[in-house]
Amino acid sequence: MTNLVLVEHDNAAVKSATLHVLAAAQKIGGEIHLLVAGQNCRAVADEAAKIAGVSKVLLADDAAYANRLAENTAKLIVALAPNYSHVLAATTATGKNVMPRAAALLDVQQISDISGVESADTFVRTIYAGNALATVQSADTVKVITVRPTAFEAVAATGGSAAVEAVSAAGETGLASFVGQELSKSERPELTSARIVISGGRGMQSGENFHMLDKVADKLGAAVGASRAAVDAGFVPNEYQVGQTGKIVAPELYIAVGISGAIQHLAGMKDSKVIVAINKDEDAPIFQVADYGLVADLFQAVPELEQALSK
Amino acid sequence: MKVLVAVKRVVDFNVKVRVKADGTGVETANVKMSMNPFDEIGVEEAVRLKEGGKATEVIAVSLGPTQCQETIRTALAMGADRGIHVQTDVELQPLAVAKLLKAVVDKEQPQLCILGKQAIDDDANQTGQMLAALLSWSQATFASKLVINGDGTANVTREVDGGLETIQAKLPLVMTTDLRLNEPRYASLPNIMKAKKKPIEQLTPEALGVDPAPRLKTLKVVEPPKRKAGVKVKSVAELVDKLRNEAKVI
Ligand SMILES: Cc1cc2nc3c(=O)[nH]c(=O)nc-3n(C[C@H](O)[C@H](O)[C@H](O)COP(=O)(O)OP(=O)(O)OC[C@H]3O[C@@H](n4cnc5c(N)ncnc54)[C@H](O)[C@@H]3O)c2cc1C
Numbered sequence: 037m038t039n040l041v042l043v044e045h046d047n048a049a050v051k052s053a054t055l056h057v058l059a060a061a062q063k064i065g066g067e068i069h070l071l072v073a074g075q076n077c078r079a080v081a082d083e084a085a086k087i088a089g090v091s092k093v094l095l096a097d098d099a100a101y102a103n104r105l106a107e108n109t110a111k112l113i114v115a116l117a118p119n120y121s122h123v124l125a126a127t128t129a130t131g132k133n134v135m136p137r138a139a140a141l142l143d144v145q146q147i148s149d150i151s152g153v154e155s156a157d158t159f160v161r162t163i164y165a166g167n168a169l170a171t172v173q174s175a176d177t178v179k180v181i182t183v184r185p186t187a188f189e190a191v192a193a194t195g196g197s198a199a200v201e202a203v204s205a206a207g208e209t210g211l212a213s214f215v216g217q218e219l220s221k222s223e224r225p226e227l228t229s230a231r232i233v234i235s236g237g238r239g240m241q242s243g244e245n246f247h248m249l250d251k252v253a254d255k256l257g258a259a260v261g262a263s264r265a266a267v268d269a270g271f272v273p274n275e276y277q278v279g280q281t282g283k284i285v286a287p288e289l290y291i292a293v294g295i296s297g298a299i300q301h302l303a304g305m306k307d308s309k310v311i312v313a314i315n316k317d318e319d320a321p322i323f324q325v326a327d328y329g330l331v332a333d334l335f336q337a338v339p340e341l342e343q344a345l346s347k
Numbered sequence: 348m349k350v351l352v353a354v355k356r357v358v359d360f361n362v363k364v365r366v367k368a369d370g371t372g373v374e375t376a377n378v379k380m381s382m383n384p385f386d387e388i389g390v391e392e393a394v395r396l397k398e399g400g401k402a403t404e405v406i407a408v409s410l411g412p413t414q415c416q417e418t419i420r421t422a423l424a425m426g427a428d429r430g431i432h433v434q435t436d437v438e439l440q441p442l443a444v445a446k447l448l449k450a451v452v453d454k455e456q457p458q459l460c461i462l463g464k465q466a467i468d469d470d471a472n473q474t475g476q477m478l479a480a481l482l483s484w485s486q487a488t489f490a491s492k493l494v495i496n497g498d499g500t501a502n503v504t505r506e507v508d509g510g511l512e513t514i515q516a517k518l519p520l521v522m523t524t525d526l527r528l529n530e531p532r533y534a535s536l537p538n539i540m541k542a543k544k545k546p547i548e549q550l551t552p553e554a555l556g557v558d559p560a561p562r563l564k565t566l567k568v569v570e571p572p573k574r575k576a577g578v579k580v581k582s583v584a585e586l587v588d589k590l591r592n593e594a595k596v597i
């Protein structure tokens with residue numbers, strides 16, 4: 037039994053999500069190989085080779101994988117899959133885009149966003165916005181799986197010394213090409229791996245007002261997130277959205293400000309260790325999951341919080 | 348250009364879903380059902396393409412039990428031209444849906460298929476990618492903007508983890524919708540009346556030559572662990588004190 041894990045990276049460095057996927061792969065058991073598909077990404081493969089518990093790194097360095105277009109990357113995975121019992125990736129924009137395409141080409145029913153491993157063929161995943169947990173069993177010869185990073189403790193990034201082996205590219209499909217990207221730049225930690233997250237909702241009233249949260253975030257070394265309503269209203273960009281159809285986070289501390297606590301939002305943050313809610317409506321559902329609830333006007337409470345943190 | 352839109356009938360997003368006592372699934376009897384919200388966005392996009400002169404016909408397809416026809420009627424009331432219902436009572440998983448949709452695409456030959464990025468019941472986020480794979484078409488998932496170019500390509504802006512990404516994809520194309528693609532319209536009463544006269548073709552998996560049997564076996568469905576109720580604090584000072592000295596997280 038050997039697992040192949042698709043490494044999440046930006047051609048420069050391994051993203052931490054991969055370390056969590058490896059923890060799931062270890063639970064499944066067997067050897068673990070990593071696949072680095074990208075362009076000019078030798079540094080990523082070298083970094084990946086040092087991750088604890090990895091026995092081999094496959095490096096597919098080719099223009100076809102520069103931006104991990106699904107058409108080309110899935111084709112590569114399909115070419116490699118016959119050697120593996122499990123192919124895994126993180127439930128990220130890339131994992132979600134690429135893996136189902138590979139699964140269909142392999143005639144396999146993918147198991148999406150697992151949060152538990154019961155055995156090599158049985159997995160736990162959430163359905164209905166986290167309202168239910170399903171245990172599912174797969175009889176497919178290759179198991180194609182995406183893994184919810186927050187559900188598994190990361191393995192150590194160092195301690196291993198795997199060999200890096202170049203694999204030949206599977207070819208350019210010519211179906212799609214990369215035009216460009218607008219990625220937000222931030223000095224703050226990434227939302228999905230931050231130790232503390234502070235999120236704002238419709239109650240923030242404007243994008244300007246999110247600067248209040250930025251100030252608190254800077255004091256705490258936190259990432260800033262948002263509800264769908266805040267994103268839809270244009271206060272903050274799409275990548276801030278936490279929830280069923282946004283990002284899943286599970287930090288040590290999650291602070292929800294002016295967020296009512298709709299089930300779709302809770303689905304993205306209710307596994308946080310400590311939850312704080314600041315809301316002026318004492319009946320807001322967010323208080324049902326909050327460890328510490330403060331019924332207050334956020335326009336008073338947030339600046340006060342920033343002050344208190346300076347002390 | 349023909350556009351095919353997949354519309355799934357799901358438990359309405361406002362319903363508080365309950366797990367069945369016997370652990371076999373969730374309660375769906377006497378529960379409000381609606382079109383998957385991402386599919387409403389899909390129908391809206393297709394209808395706008397038609398209104399903008401880019402599409403000639405919009406076909407809404409739903410797969411599942413008889414009641415899926417209500418979901419198709421909703422799409423017709425929003426402006427789709429006709430419907431296709433693939434009737435089956437078998438539990439459909441994404442790979443089976445993709446195979447059935449492929450068979451429909453082979454018959455209808457659309458240039459664009461629009462699906463939701465995710466069904467809010469199974470939260471799988473697979474079907475569009477699988478359909479594109481089976482058809483050997485390009486795919487543009489999590490779309491927040493679609494521009495059909497004159498040269499047989501489309502530019503699609505996608506919502507990705509770090510922000511937005513734009514790709515150029517050859518037609519025919521499978522696209523999946525994200526929340527910011529558009530705001531779906533409500534069907535007007537006259538359009539709801541008109542929709543009643545629009546045709547819905549009935550098909551079956553057998554007629555399409557597809558075995559829809561599920562691959563994954565659901566062993567059990569349980570409620571997630573509940574969080575313990577917390578406390579209300581009276582002031583910011585108390586909150587900061589608790590976070591520092593009780594929870595020890597700051
Ligand atoms: C298909 C689908 C997918 C979805 N996916 C997601 C998702 O991934 N993530 C997500 O978050 N939502 C998602 N939603 C939306 C979700 O259902 C809710 O609409 C949304 O979470 C509400 O956002 P909100 O809490 O910011 O706004 P509201 O529900 O409007 O709540 C605003 C809150 O702010 C409080 N408030 C207002 N002013 C103040 C003030 N001055 N001081 C203190 N408190 C104040 C109010 O009391 C209220 O509780 C989805 C919905 C659908 C249909």
Ligand SMILES: Nc1ncnc2c1ncn2[C@@H]1O[C@H](COP(=O)(O)O)[C@@H](O)[C@H]1O
Nearest residue numbers: 353354410462463465466471472473474
């Ligand atoms: N039974 C179905 N009938 C019609 N469309 C479906 C069905 N199942 C899935 N889809 C489409 O596939 C999308 C993604 O579903 P999923 O992969 O299950 O998350 C949905 O938003 C629909 O557009």
